[in-house]
Amino acid sequence: MPELPEVETVCRGLAPAVVGGRIERIEIRRANLRFPFPEQFEARMQAQTVHSLSRRAKYLIMGLSGGEDLVMHLGMTGRFTIVRDGVPDTPGDYVYATGADPKHDHVVLHLSDGAQIVYNDPRRFGFMVMMAHEARDAHALFRNLGTEPLGNGWSADYIATRARGKTVNLKTLLMDQRIVAGLGNIYVSEALHRAGLSPNRRAASLADRKGRPTERAHRLVPAVREVLHQAIAAGGSTLRDYRHADGSSGAFQEAFAVYDRLDEPCRRTGCAGTVRRVVHSGRATYYCGACQR
């Protein structure tokens, strides 16, 4: 479910409810998600004050007063709900007020101001781990992550360097979190469409023989940035929403140019093409064969 814009939206929606707050206790309703919960999870969370909530790649990071970070990944279907006085609250577009799916409410953070932060995840591909803040960048989850596509490191020079000599296609390259951290299946398709680049094109074509960025790399870099900024401004994308969801949701799915639009007309002005669907590394890719080369 969540790619960078969705995780960013969750982060912004949750932050006002948790930052500065104190965790009275954490309630764990099963033994694991994708991985077992951290050792002594309850004890390590109890009585901690939340210093910060931030995002790196698709990870949410809660900085705690004791010096540890709670690192959370939402997998495909993870979501947070803020509940106050038993009533779901909707502070942000991607923070849902479902409250209708207790079967998959796996973790509840009880804050001392009475608010509850509920983590719901039907498929349980999400996970939570804890680590010392100091050791985070060296942790296996973080040390190989590529650059943030909304940060200064995301440049034509960077992608040319990383793509040089690679035989994979552009779709697979951009999905690789070791190259760019935070893009996923939706936004890779959307960014390549915006850049007018075929997902089937070889990654190496982003660099010339001397490793300098080609004109295609110069188109790709701002395209990625713009798609992400627009998606964040729209509160992310909401797909296949649950029938009982009554909270607010993202709106960017309305603006998809290609994703999930098989056989529909290309949305580029003046393009008469039709959206195609192919599979790269087991994941669906949508693109326009007419305007993406």
Added chain:
DNA sequence: ACTGTACCCTGTAGGC
């Protein structure tokens, strides 16, 4: 070193 596939788990949509 790279690449494609299977797999983790649950729910939903669509064909018959």
Added chain:
DNA sequence: TGCCTACAGGGTACAG
């Protein structure tokens, strides 16, 4: 209606 299959925003562990 029910049954079956394919597919879904994530990442990882393998086999080749």
